[in-house]
Amino acid sequence: MEAPAARLLPPLLLLLSACAPAPGRASSDAPPLVNEDVKRTVDLSSHLAKVTAEVVLAHAGSGSSPRAASFLLALEPELEARLAHLGVQALQSSVYVPRGGSAGFGRRGYACTEVKGEDEEENNLEVRETSIKGQSGRFFTVKLPVALDPGAKISVIVEAVYTHVLQPYPTQITQSEKQFVVFEGNHYFYSPYPTKTQTMRVKLASRNVESYTKLGNPTRSEDLLDYGPFRDIPAYSQDTFKVHSENNSPFLTITSMTRVIEVSHWGNIAVEENVDLKHTGAVLKGPFSRYDYQRQPDSGVSSVRSFKTILPAAAQDVYYRDEIGNVSTSHLLILDDSVEMEIRPRFPLFGGWKTHYIVGYNLPSYEYLYNLGDQYALKMRLVDHVFDEQVIDSLTVKIILPEGAKNIQVDSPYEISRGPDELHYTYLDTFGRPVIVAHKENLVEQHIQDIVVHYTFNKVLMLQEPLLVVATFYILFFTVIVYVRLDFSITKDPAAEARMKVACITEQVLTLVNKRLGLYRHFDETVNRYKQSRDVSTLNSGKKSLETEHKALTSGLALLQSRLKTEGSDLCDKVSEMQRLDAQVKELVLKAAVEAERLVAGKLKKDTYIENEKLISGKRQELVGKIDHILDAL
Numbered sequence: 001m002e003a004p005a006a007r008l009l010p011p012l013l014l015l016l017s018a019c020a021p022a023p024g025r026a027s028s029d030a031p032p033l034v035n036e037d038v039k040r041t042v043d044l045s046s047h048l049a050k051v052t053a054e055v056v057l058a059h060a061g062s063g064s065s066p067r068a069a070s071f072l073l074a075l076e077p078e079l080e081a082r083l084a085h086l087g088v089q090a091l092q093s094s095v096y097v098p099r100g101g102s103a104g105f106g107r108r109g110y111a112c113t114e115v116k117g118e119d120e121e122e123n124n125l126e127v128r129e130t131s132i133k134g135q136s137g138r139f140f141t142v143k144l145p146v147a148l149d150p151g152a153k154i155s156v157i158v159e160a161v162y163t164h165v166l167q168p169y170p171t172q173i174t175q176s177e178k179q180f181v182v183f184e185g186n187h188y189f190y191s192p193y194p195t196k197t198q199t200m201r202v203k204l205a206s207r208n209v210e211s212y213t214k215l216g217n218p219t220r221s222e223d224l225l226d227y228g229p230f231r232d233i234p235a236y237s238q239d240t241f242k243v244h245s246e247n248n249s250p251f252l253t254i255t256s257m258t259r260v261i262e263v264s265h266w267g268n269i270a271v272e273e274n275v276d277l278k279h280t281g282a283v284l285k286g287p288f289s290r291y292d293y294q295r296q297p298d299s300g301v302s303s304v305r306s307f308k309t310i311l312p313a314a315a316q317d318v319y320y321r322d323e324i325g326n327v328s329t330s331h332l333l334i335l336d337d338s339v340e341m342e343i344r345p346r347f348p349l350f351g352g353w354k355t356h357y358i359v360g361y362n363l364p365s366y367e368y369l370y371n372l373g374d375q376y377a378l379k380m381r382l383v384d385h386v387f388d389e390q391v392i393d394s395l396t397v398k399i400i401l402p403e404g405a406k407n408i409q410v411d412s413p414y415e416i417s418r419g420p421d422e423l424h425y426t427y428l429d430t431f432g433r434p435v436i437v438a439h440k441e442n443l444v445e446q447h448i449q450d451i452v453v454h455y456t457f458n459k460v461l462m463l464q465e466p467l468l469v470v471a472t473f474y475i476l477f478f479t480v481i482v483y484v485r486l487d488f489s490i491t492k493d494p495a496a497e498a499r500m501k502v503a504c505i506t507e508q509v510l511t512l513v514n515k516r517l518g519l520y521r522h523f524d525e526t527v528n529r530y531k532q533s534r535d536v537s538t539l540n541s542g543k544k545s546l547e548t549e550h551k552a553l554t555s556g557l558a559l560l561q562s563r564l565k566t567e568g569s570d571l572c573d574k575v576s577e578m579q580r581l582d583a584q585v586k587e588l589v590l591k592a593a594v595e596a597e598r599l600v601a602g603k604l605k606k607d608t609y610i611e612n613e614k615l616i617s618g619k620r621q622e623l624v625g626k627i628d629h630i631l632d633a634l
Contacts, residue, residue: 031068034060035195036153042202044183044243045223046389047251047281048084048444049162053189054091056155059148068148073127073140073158076190080138084391085161085446088125088142090154125156161444163391164253168282168351169244175289175350179282179302180210181247187215187227188237199228200241208246215239248302251281251351254392262400262424263378265462269368272360275386277349279304284350293348302351306344307387315339315361322346322357343387374456376405382412382451383443392443399436399453400424404461408434413449416440428465502569506634509560509575513631516553516582517624519546520589527596534600539593550586554579574630581623581630588620 036056043050059068075083126143148154166181173179189198202212202225209220218227225243256276263269281302292299311318313336320330320343333340345355370377383395401408410418417439423432436453526542529535557579564572595612598604604612 031065031148031150032060033068033071033193034058035189035191035193036197038189038195038198040189040198040200042183042185042200044166044181044245044247045203045205046249047166047247047253048389048391049165049183051160051162053158054155055158056153057148058153059150061150063150065150067150068144070141070143072130072132073142074132074135074190074192075138077137079162082162082165083138083160084163084442084444085159086127086140087159087446088127089123089157089159090125090145091123091157161446163442163444164280166247168251171282172285173282173302173351174286175284175292175300176296176298178208178246179248179251179351180244182242182244185241187213187239187241188230188233190236190238192235194235195233195237196231197228198230198233199226201226202243204243204245205247205249206245210244210246212243212245213241215241249389250304250307250387251279251302252304252307252349252387252391253278253280254386254390254395255354256394256396257383257386257392258396258398259383260398260400261380263369263402264365265369265402265457265459267365269363269365269380270360271363272358273384273386274356274358276354276356277345278354279349279351281351283352288350300348300350304345304349306342309341309343309359309387310385311339311341311361312363312367312384313338314363314367316363318359318361320357320359322355327357374458376455376457378453378455379450381448382416382438382440383447385445385448388445390443390445392447393441395440395443397436397438397440397451398422399438401434401436401453401455402457402461403429403431403433403464405434405455405457407454407456408436409454410436410438411452411454412438413451414440414447428468430464430468498567502564502567502571505560505563505567505569506571509557509571510631510634512553512557512560513578513582513627516550516557517627519549519553520585522546523589523593527593531596531600536597539597543590543593546589554582571634574633578627578630581627585620585623585627588616588623592616592620 034057036058038056039054041050041052043052057071059065073086073088123145125145128141130139130141132139142156144154146154166183169180169182187200189195204223204225207223209225212218212220212225216227216230218225220226227241254275255278258274260272260274261269262271289299293303318332318339318341320327320341324346327344327346329344329346331342331344333342341359343357343359345357347353347355349355368378368380370379378399378401382397383392386392408421419437419439422435422437424435425432438451440447523542523546526538530539530542557575561572561575561579564575592613595604595609595616599606599609
């Protein structure tokens with residue numbers, strides 16, 4: 001069984017040089033560097049190709065040669081589209097310099113200077129992409145922690161991760177067949193400088209190997225292939241390395257992923273991930289049998305039943321759904337330092353099969369959002385763990401900041417592509433929330449790093465939404481109050497009009513009755529003044545005024561009574577009753593005036609007057625109470 005003709009991946013190609021020349025120009029006076037010893041490891045146990053090279057880099061120049069402050073890494077042009085991650089570390093050991101230096105003597109006559117670093121991040125070296133005139137491929141400048149003098153050495157570890165380089169062969173398999181893949185690379189360490197000694201170890205996914213190249217009589221042990229040592233390798237040496245072996249690891253690829261982070265200053269950060277997932281292994285040939293899949297353990301060994309996603313330890317309100325709705329086959333396990341979520345799609349994924357799902361959760365903002373006054377900094381992962389050995393072809397990250405955020409700056413741990421900022425509108429927003437849009441392609445687990453977003457936010461703006469709610473309810477209630485008092489009917493309602501007329505007449509009746517009762521109180525005051533002044537003209541004037549105004553008010557009430565009768569209202573009877581009671585009240589008022597005249601003329605004793613006045617006042621109050629009761633009924 002032959003492998004495909006296309007060569008997809010040579011292993012890590014490492015070009016070492018003393019100083020990085022300026023982009024686009026080769027350096028003829030760069031210090032000569034030699035690869036004294038190279039130990040390469042090619043890990044093909046998953047669907048990724050992880051190539052690690054431990055290189056002892058030596059300055060081979062004479063005493064007059066310049067010091068080497070940096071070196072170059074190079075990739076062949078065929079690898080440009082496949083490289084996902086490239087990292088370089090200096091070993092926490094020693095930099096060896098020739099005798100005569102200030103450091104203590106070490107092995108083989110070299111003095112040693114320790115490269116210090118408390119953790120792995122401190123030993124990471126700065127890597128920047130550059131270009132070399134006359135050379136194809138991509139080049140990277142790596143800055144050394146200590147400049148190398150002539151004769152000095154340093155050990156570095158270069159790690160590269162490539163995606164989509166293990167090609168299924170055959171490209172189609174049935175449900176019962178196992179998956180085999182082909183990997184092509186280079187036996188030698190690719191470098192523009194000679195390499196003295198080199199070894200290569202290849203780690204496969206299984207011991208089942210169909211074929212592999214036999215350069216140098218390699219040794220095989222279980223799932224390992226050991227090549228070398230190769231000695232005195234000329235510069236730019238290439239020799240095709242190929243291996244065809246079984247690999248049933250999950251060939252899962254996230255073809256597209258949109259990660260939305262919504263920040264709220266009310267204590268919550270909402271995260272939602274829209275994932276398009278595809279099995280990029282050998283395409284399933286023929287029908288799928290659910291019966292065989294469940295009955296036979298070795299059926300569909302390269303398929304994916306489920307996988308685990310690791311969420312932050314503070315994640316809460318986790319949900320997992322797809323186009324149909326919530327997927328109840330998932331499981332959540334809360335650990336001390338994380339939350340494990342087992343994602344089980346509705347169907348197993350075979351080669352070429354796809355699925356789409358959404359995962360979301362909430363995080364407390366105090367763990368990721370920091371502030372000093374109006375200055376805020378959001379520190380979160382640009383991309384988080386989805387599954388082990390993850391590959392993301394295309395990632396879009398949208399960070400939604402609070403409305404009113406300004407002076408936005410983004411610090412990314414690696415190069416990203418910024419899209420134009422957008423605006424996001426949600427509840428109670430007025431001019432929109434700023435949205436940072438970032439894109440990145442070809443990501444792996446090494447890209448799980450923090451991104452920091454700096455912005456300014458006036459805390460007074462936090463009152464905007466509560467005040468907007470208050471204003472909204474105020475306007476709503478005011479509108480309802482106005483609405484219920486307006487008549488929007490188009491046709492006339494005779495019954496409603498009659499009720500309105502009766503109500504209007506009733507209001508007029510109440511007004512006239514109250515005025516008439518007021519006349520009696522005013523006449524009482526006139527009688528009291530008469531008793532004090534004994535001026536008969538005052539009393540006669542009051543009687544005349546009472547008669548005139550009372551007659552007018554009584555006539556008006558009689559007219560209103562007739563109108564109520566015309567409208568067919570039973571209130572006319574009550575008005576008639578008030579008229580009758582009022583006549584009695586008037587009679588008592590005039591009788592009280594006559595008693596006062598007799599008292600003033602000396603025809604009636606004072607004791608008798610007082611007794612008669614009490615009787616008249618009691619009857620009058622009783623009649624007025626009945627009138628008030630009728631008024632209340634109206």
